[in-house]
Amino acid sequence: MAIHTRAAITSAGALLLSTLLGGCGLIPWFGGEEDPTPPSELPELDQALTPTTLWSARVTEGTDGRRLYLVPALAADRLYVADARGTLAAVAADSGRVLWRQETELAFSGGPEVRGERLVLGTTGGELAAFAAADGTELWRTQLGSEVLSIPRFAAAETIVVHTLDDSVYGIDANSGEQRWHLSYPAPVLTLRGSSTPAVAPDGVIVGLSGGKLLKFDVADGTPLWEVTITRPSGRSELSRIADIDADPVLVGTTVFVGTYNGDLAAVDAITGTVLWRRELSAHAGLAATPEALFVTDSRDQVWGADPVTGAGRWVQEALRYRRLTAPALLGPVVAVGDLEGYVHLLDATDGQLLGRIRITKRAPITAPPLAADGRLYVYADDGTLSALSVGAIPARTAQHAPEQADNASP
Numbered sequence: 001m002a003i004h005t006r007a008a009i010t011s012a013g014a015l016l017l018s019t020l021l022g023g024c025g026l027i028p029w030f031g032g033e034e035d036p037t038p039p040s041e042l043p044e045l046d047q048a049l050t051p052t053t054l055w056s057a058r059v060t061e062g063t064d065g066r067r068l069y070l071v072p073a074l075a076a077d078r079l080y081v082a083d084a085r086g087t088l089a090a091v092a093a094d095s096g097r098v099l100w101r102q103e104t105e106l107a108f109s110g111g112p113e114v115r116g117e118r119l120v121l122g123t124t125g126g127e128l129a130a131f132a133a134a135d136g137t138e139l140w141r142t143q144l145g146s147e148v149l150s151i152p153r154f155a156a157a158e159t160i161v162v163h164t165l166d167d168s169v170y171g172i173d174a175n176s177g178e179q180r181w182h183l184s185y186p187a188p189v190l191t192l193r194g195s196s197t198p199a200v201a202p203d204g205v206i207v208g209l210s211g212g213k214l215l216k217f218d219v220a221d222g223t224p225l226w227e228v229t230i231t232r233p234s235g236r237s238e239l240s241r242i243a244d245i246d247a248d249p250v251l252v253g254t255t256v257f258v259g260t261y262n263g264d265l266a267a268v269d270a271i272t273g274t275v276l277w278r279r280e281l282s283a284h285a286g287l288a289a290t291p292e293a294l295f296v297t298d299s300r301d302q303v304w305g306a307d308p309v310t311g312a313g314r315w316v317q318e319a320l321r322y323r324r325l326t327a328p329a330l331l332g333p334v335v336a337v338g339d340l341e342g343y344v345h346l347l348d349a350t351d352g353q354l355l356g357r358i359r360i361t362k363r364a365p366i367t368a369p370p371l372a373a374d375g376r377l378y379v380y381a382d383d384g385t386l387s388a389l390s391v392g393a394i395p396a397r398t399a400q401h402a403p404e405q406a407d408n409a410s411p
Contacts, residue, residue, distance in 0.1 A: 037300075037321075037322045038322060039321075039322045039323045039324070039339075039340060039341075040301075040319060040320060040321045040322060040323055042343070042357070043319050043354070045354055045356065045357065047355070047356040047357070048353075048355045048356060048394065048395055049334070049346050049355040049356035049391060049392055049394060050356055050392065051344070051346060051356055051357075051358040051377075051389045051390065051391050051392065052389065052390040052392070053358065053360075053387055053388070053389060054096075054376065054388040054389065054390055055095060055096035055387070055388050056096065056360065056385060056386070056387040056388070057091075057096045057098070057385070057386055057387075058383065058384050058385045058386075059081055059089050059091060059098060059101075059384055059385075059386045060081055060082065060083035060085075060087045060089060060384035060386075061083045061084070061085050061087065061383075061384050062083050062084070062364060062381065062382045062383045062384035062385075063083070063084050063364075063367070063382045064083070064084035064085060065382070066084060067367065068084060068108075068109045068110070068124075068149065068367075069109065069110045069111070069149050069150055069151060069195075069197070069368075070082055070083065070084070070108060070109070070110070070111070070368060070380070071111070071112075071151065071368040071369070071371070071380060072368070072371050072378050072380045072386065073111070073112045073113060073114045073119065073371075074093060074114075074371060074373050074378065075114040075115070075133065076133075077092065077093045077094065078090050078091065078092065078093060078099065078133070079091045079092075079093050079378060079386065080112045080114055080119055080133070081112075081380055081384075081386055082108040082111065082112055082121055083108060083384055084107055084108060084109065084124075085107070086103060086104040086105055086106045086107060086108060087101060087102070087103055087104075088101070088102045088104060088108070088112070088121070088131060088136050089101040089102070089136075090133070090136065091386060093374070093376075093378070093388070096386070096388065100135050100136050101136070102131070102135075102136035102137075102138075104129075104138065106121070106123045106125075106127065106129055106141075107123050107124040107125060108121050108122070108123055108124075109122055109123055109124045109147060109148055109149055110122035110123075110148040110149055110150050110151055110152065111148075111151050111152055112131075112151075113151050113152050113153055113154060113160075114133055115154040115174075116133070117132060117133050117134065118130055118131070118132065118133060118139065118174065119131050119133050120152045120154075120160055120174075121148075121152070122144075122147075122148020122149075122150070122152055122162060122164075123147075123148060124147050124148075125147070126143060126144045126145055126146050126147055126148065126164065127141050127142065127143055127144065127148075128141065128142050128144055128148065128152060128160070128162055128170075128172055128177070129141040129142075130174070130177060139177075140176060140177035141177065142172060142177040142178070142179065144162060144164055144168070144170055145164060145166060145168055145184075146164040146165045146166035146168060147164065147165040148162060148163075148164055148165070148195075149164075149165050149195045150162075150163045150164075150195040150196060150197040150198070150248075151197040151248075152172075153197065153198045153199075153200050153205070154174060154200075155171075155198075155200045155205050155219040156200075156202075156219045156220075157219055157220055158173065158174040158175055159171045159172065159173065159174060159180060159219050159220070160172040160173075160174050161198045161200070161205045161207075161217075161219065162198075163195045163196060163197065163198055163207050164195060165195055166184070167184065167185045167186070167195075167209050167210055167211075168182060168183065168184045168185070169182070169183045169184075169185075169198070169207055169217065169222070170182050170183075171219065171221075171222050180221070180222075181221055181222035182222070183217070183222050183224075185209055185211075185213075195246070196208040196209075196245050196246055196247060196248050196249060197248040198249075199248065199249040199250065199251045199256060200219075200251075201216070201251055201256075201270050203225075203271070204216045204217055204218055204219060204225050205217050205219050206249050206251065206256055206270065207249075208230075208244075208245025208246075208247075208248075208249050208258055208260075209244075209245060210244040210245070210246075211244065212229055212230050212231035212232060212244070212245060212260050212263055213227060213228070213229050213230070213245070214227070214228050214229075214230050214245060214249065214256070214258055214268060214273075215227045215228075216270070216273060225273075226272065226273030227273065228268060228273045228274075228275060230245065230258055230260050230263065230264055230266050230268075230275075230278070231260040231262070231263025231264045244260065244261050244284070245258055245259070245260050245261075246261060246284040247259040247260075247283050247284055247285060247286045247287055247327065248286055248287075248327070250287055250288060250289045251270060252289045252290065252291055252308070253291060254269060254270045254271055255267050255268070255269065255270060255276065255308070256268045256270045257287055257289050257294060257308070259281065259282075259283030259284070259286075259287055259296060260282070260283070261282055261283065261284045261299060262282050262299075263280075263282060264278045264279060264280055264281060265278070265279045265280075265281040265283060265287075265296060265306075265311060266278040266279070266311075267308065267311060277310060277311040278311070279306075279311040279312075279313075281296065281298055281304070282298060282299040282300075283296050283297065283298050283299055284299060285297040285298075285299075285301075285325060285326060285327050286326070286327020286328070286369060287327060287328065288327065288328045288329060288330050288335075289308055290308075290330065291308065292308070293305060293306070293307075293308060293314075293349060294306040294307070294308040294311075295328040295330065295335050295349070296328070297325045297326065297327055297328055297337060300321050300322065301320055301321050301322050301323050301324060301325045302316050302317060302318050302320070302321060303316070303317040303320065303325065303328060303335065303337060303347060303352065304316050304317075304352075305335075305349065305350075305351075305352055314351075314352075315351050315352035316352065317347055317352040317353075317354065319354060320337070320339065320345060323339040323340055323341070324339060324340040324365060324367070325337045325338065325339055325345075326338040326339075326366060326367060326368065326369040326370065327369040328369070329369050329370040329371065329372045329377065330349065330372055331372040331375070331376075331377055331391055332349075332375075332391075333348065333349045333350065333394055334346050334347070334348070334349060334355065334391050334394070335347040335348075335349050335352075336370045336372065336377055336391075337369075337370070338360075338365070338366025338367070338368070338369070338370060338379060338381075339365065339366060340365040340366075341359070341362075341365065342359050342360050342361040342362055342363070342364060342365060342366055342381055343357050343358065343359050343360070343366075344357060344358050344359075344360060344366065344370060344377065344379055344389065345357045346391060348394060355394060358389065360379050360381050360385055360387045361381045361383055361385045363381075363383040363385070364381050364382040364383035364385075365381070365382050366379060366380075366381045366382065367382055368380045368381075368382075375390070376388050376389060376390060376391075377389040377391060
């Protein structure tokens with residue numbers, strides 16, 4: 001996580017705030033000062049699950065050490081990945097074999113998103129580019145107003161919806177790259193360096209903004225359908241007033257789940273914009289949900305299991321605090337998160353107990369959430385390592401090492 005200031009960053013103080021933060025509310029520590037929230041040491045683990053690496057390959061150069069939103073996308077038995085230096089590649093999901101690789105001149109920072117014969121990505125230079133899924137041939141590119149640090153989303157009526165770093169939302173023609181509509185929202189002086197990815201609903205698109213607002217738009221022309229404030233900025237300092245929605249909103253049926261930094265976890269009716277419930281919980285890494293359960297990585301890198309109907313906490317796993325966890329991914333009864341040392345941790349979705357872990361790479365952290373599909377986990381580390389994992393079945397066991405049961409009042 002990083003802090004981003006909207007004003008000119010010429011002073012030393014502003015430059016410090018723009019520095020990449022260690023994770024979850026941490027600030028850099030210089031001059032030998034001790035980090036007050038160091039990453040937790042990994043607990044000894046009697047692995048109930050022993051994940052297996054089916055294949056692993058360093059396909060690209062990854063994020064170049066920057067906090068970007070480069071994630072794997074799966075379609076038609078192919079994985080698509082990109083890196084910060086302009087490499088775009090397609091990999092066979094069953095074997096890890098590289099099917100094609102294109103070296104572009106674009107500094108990719110968000111995506112890819114794939115649908116049919118086309119994939120799209122955003123760049124640090126504020127461009128949106130489309131490529132042929134068959135061979136990576138560039139189809140078009142268009143200039144937007146700011147860096148893209150979220151995943152562009154295909155929506156209805158052949159429209160791509162893009163949320164950029166300056167809190168602009170664009171509707172782009174998927175066939176030509178022409179701009180159909182553009183909405184811009186004023187942002188606070190100080191925000192997290194990131195943008196939430198739009199959630200596409202059958203009757204519109206939902207976007208979370210810096211400043212704690214959640215909005216729904218008509219895909220055809222960008223007309224706002226509703227707007228709700230999840231968390232109102234509060235506090236005496238600009239830092240404490242950050243209430244951004246950086247975690248991607250998650251849509252399940254007609255309910256959208258959303259989390260803010262320095263604020264709340266909430267469920268909102270996707271049709272009316274009515275807040276169904278709100279619980280105090282700071283989150284920016286992300287969440288995952290089903291009709292039966294909600295899972296959140298909070299800003300201290302604790303993983304929560306909660307009731308999606310009421311928001312009441314069911315359990316919290318605290319053993320991975322400050323390990324800069326990714327958003328959770330769900331593979332059946334297993335919750336998976338990546339961390340700063342290249343590990344993937346597996347938790348029991350029913351009680352949060354740590355079941356197993358596996359290290360994907362020793363070279364870099366994992367910041368992209370694992371991708372769960374077809375009974376596998378696909379993990380893309382920041383050094384460009386792409387791996388496919390088999391998790392296995394959870395054996396019967398006792399709950400003697402189970403995590404704390406969360407109080408119903410939280411999250």
